[in-house]
Amino acid sequence: MILHRIIMKPAGLRRVLYVLLLMCGVLVFYLFWHQITPPLPAGLPRAGFSERHARQSYIKLDPLWTWECTNQRCERRTRDNSKQTPVSLTTCNMLCGSTQxxxxxxxxxxxxxxxxxxxxxxxxxxxxxxxxxxxxxxxxxxxxxxxxxxxxxxxxxxxxxxxxxxxxxxxxxxxxxxxxxxxxxxxxxxxxxxxxxxxxxxxxxxxxxxxxxxxxxxxxxxxxxxxxxxxxxxxxxxxxxxxxxAPAFPYRGIMLDTSRNFIPLENIKRALIGMSANKLNVFHWHISDSQSFPFMSPRVPQLAKYGAYSADMMYNANDIKEIVDFALVRGIRVIIEVDTPAHAGNGWTWGPQENLGELAVCVNEQPWSLYCGEPPCGQLNPQNPHIYDVLEKLYKDILELSNETEIFHLGGDEVNLECWSQHLKWEGSFANYTDLHDLWGDFTLKALKSLANANGGRRPSHVVVWSSNLSKRPYTAKYLDKNNIVVQTWGPSQWTETLELLMEGYRLIISHVDAWYLDCGFGRWRETGEAACDPYRPWQSVYNHRPWQQPHINKKLILGGEACLWSEQLDPDALDARLWPRAAAFAERIWSDPQAGPYIVSIAEDVYTRLGTQRDRLVRRGLGAEAMWPVWCTQNPGMCL
CATH class of the missing domain: 3.30.379.10 (Chitobiase/beta-hexosaminidase domain 2-like)
Incomplete structure (x- = not known):
């Protein structure tokens, strides 16, 4: 082995030392900079919370204002001098009168x-x-x-x-x-x-x-x-x-439609975060409609294959389980609805290819206004016996993935009888139907049998259906067993359907369109026909609604309420603001139902202050909650009422 001696000249040695000293200097500066610059808080960046914003929050400014608790209200005061210890508005609110x-x-x-x-x-x-x-x-x-x-x-x-x-x-x-x-x-x-x-x-x-x-x-x-x-x-x-x-009602829900426009998992999780912050406990997932079928059912994958908008706009079995687990630790159950027999179009067109016949009729039919309430049309074919086998498989997947067997939502709203009248064959046993409501009722009974088969031979104890013509006399007694069926009433509060169903002894979930539909008031999305449930429902209208205060109502039959958000004009970017803080106003109504007369004229200042505080909490948790009013109103409590 030959050893090589390396002899470095003095000039080269000095250059190496200079480089080492420079590196040490950079390292010292780096460590010093991180010592004096605080890191971003855990969980950031949040929605709308940039690093620049966070850094600016650290800049200590000499406050001009202080807040003083006077007559159970925080009032803004100019600091007399720089030595006066300021009181922040948040601290004043937390210690002055209201519980916050x-x-x-x-x-x-x-x-x-x-x-x-x-x-x-x-x-x-x-x-x-x-x-x-x-x-x-x-x-x-x-x-x-x-x-x-x-x-x-x-x-x-x-x-x-x-x-x-x-x-x-x-x-x-x-x-x-x-x-x-x-x-x-x-x-x-x-x-x-x-x-x-x-x-x-x-x-x-x-x-x-x-x-x-x-x-x-x-x-x-x-x-x-x-x-x-x-x-x-x-x-x-x-x-x-x-x-x-303790809650006033056991059922406190938010319904989100993810079929008209696809809502990714992360946005659904954000909705669940907001729900948990407001003690809401039911996520009603309207997962499909006539526009799309994004649920990749393990037993019936054809539904999503033919019905999803694209391959990246689907919810697979793992996605469902992820949402269910995410919800559970936040105190929320997940109820998945596949609406039938109406609101079933795209996704149901593959029957002929599988030798199952037409599973749905009127799909994408024109002129749509004759066969459905909004385009595209589509309804299941009650004359095709294969449809009930498909439903049984689909229901079994939903029961297993959601781990929810007490409550099951069957759908059942807005059936268009003209669609069936014009597109079904009226021969054999079907020639005897003089009232197509009976065909609708027979479909419901067969769907309930498919659900029972999927659930090991028995129906879930609470099967929910939307209010409709089938939930009116004389059809209720024939097709809707009050011991098993729960009706979700969505018509305007002025309609008599809520009172009539309660008088018949049905248990209800209330979702009155004129108070608790959060998608209303954003204008028409198409040129022909009514396409918007105007006007906009502000949080005050949501909060004031107390449908159980009507005379002769048996409150014990009301399981609770649900605020609904349909997605014709909703995408992921708009979800947070469309929900919050209005869904928070709904949450207090359904959790503790603060006492008031049957006709609330005004909302107390305390409610404005507390909801403003809650809205700020939601923003800190990363939700893009809608502003309630100018910041000046927050800084000057009571002066904007």
Whole structure:
């Protein structure tokens, strides 16, 4: 082996040393820069929250204004001098009169008037829960923790010495540890206390089920806020609180149509995040219609193959499971609706290729106005026996993927009898139909049998159908068993259908179009025919609607309500603003139904203030909630009413 001696000349050695010194200098500068520049908060960037915006939030400005609690209202004041400690508007609102909780709890609430500062790393979970509920509680706590961490608008590592507590301990107790499936009978109550214990702040959440505990965590998060004036910016929380709470109705839903325009999974998840923040518990997924069939059914893949807009506008089995799991930890059940026999066109045209005959009729028929309410038309063929086999397979997929067997939505609205009259063969046994409502009723009974077969021989205990001509006398008694059928009433509140169904003893889910249809008021989307349910429903109209206040109504038969969002004029970019904060207004009505007379004339100032606070929470969680009013109104409470 030959060894080579490398001899470096003095000039070369100096050059190497210069390079090393330069690299060390760059490294020192890099470390120094990251030390003085705080990182972006966890969870960012959020929707509409750019890095530039985040950096600007860190710039400490000498505040001109301070807020003072006067007669249970925060009033803006000019600071007398720079030495006066300013009070932020958020802190004033949290400590002045109103609870700032949304939805307003239904039970007694006692809130302290003092707060303590802390940093989010001090929060820790303590629980002795075992069984199926433990993982759900841990995951729900992680969501709670992340929501608190995302309030932070600057790095608070340097502020740890300014914390006024030792630890922020969250103790969660659940009595029924294996009750982890949401049902109409599920106990969603919770009892929350918040107390100082020596140097620790301790939150105790006691609930019968995981779902109540999750609601308690949501309420606890609303007792925490970011104070930009506290020690240069810190989290604050009330020192003491007690909250007893339970929902007024077991069914509190949002219906989203993903068939007219496709809504990607991430946007659906954002809707679920908003729902959980407002204690809504049913996601009614109107997954198909005559325009498209985006659900890739494992047993009937032809429906999506022929009915989806494109290969990247489909929901496969894993997508469905992902949404169901995402919803569950947020206290939400998923009910998937494939509407039948109407609203079934594209996606149902493959029968002849499979030797099954025509599964649907009137598909894309013109002139459309003769055969459906909006283009394109399409209705299932009740004369084709194969349609019921296809439905059985489809229903089995929905039951398995959604893990929902208590409530099943059958659809059943807006059947166009002219379509069947003109496109079906009236011979043999079908020649005896003089009233096509009976054909519609027979189809419903056969679809219910397919559903029972898919569910192991028995129907789900609550089968939902939209209100329609079939839910009127004399057809209700013939085709809709009140012990099993729930009617979702969507007609205007002035119609008598709600009262008549209640008088007949039917259980209802209320979705009155004149109050709780959030897609209305955006103008016509086609030139001919009525194409918009004007006018726009502002949050005040949504909030004021109390249909159970009508005389002679048996409130016990009302399972709850649902705000509906159809997607003719909706795409993913518009989803957040179309839902929030109006769906939040609906949520308080259906959660605690704050007391008022049967005819509400005006909304209290407290509601405006609390909803404004809730809207800001939704924005901090990344949702593009619509503005309620100019910022000036927020900074000057009560002066815009």
């Amino acid at each position: 909780l949304w939805p307003q709890p239904s039970g007694p609430v006692t809130l302290g008037t003092r707060a303590v500062s802390f940093y989010h790393n001090q929060i820790q979970l303590e629980t002795s829960i075992r069984g199926s509920a433990r993982k759900l509680v841990e995951d729900a706590f992680t969501i709670f923790y992340d929501n608190i961490a995302n309030m932070v608008l600057k790095s608070d590592k340097s502020q740890q010495q300014n914390s006024e507590i030792g630890r922020f301990i969250v103790r969660v107790h659940v009595a029924r540890v294996n009750d982890v499936k949401l049902r109409l009978s599920t106990d969603e109550r919770y009892y929350l206390t918040l107390r100082i214990n020596q140097n620790d702040l301790v939150a105790n959440i006691n609930a019968t089920t995981f779902f109540g505990a999750r609601h308690g965590l949501e309420t606890l998060s609303q007792l925490v806020w970011w104070d930009e004036f506290a020690s240069g910016g810190m989290l604050r929380v009330l020192k003491g609180a007690t909250v007893q709470d």
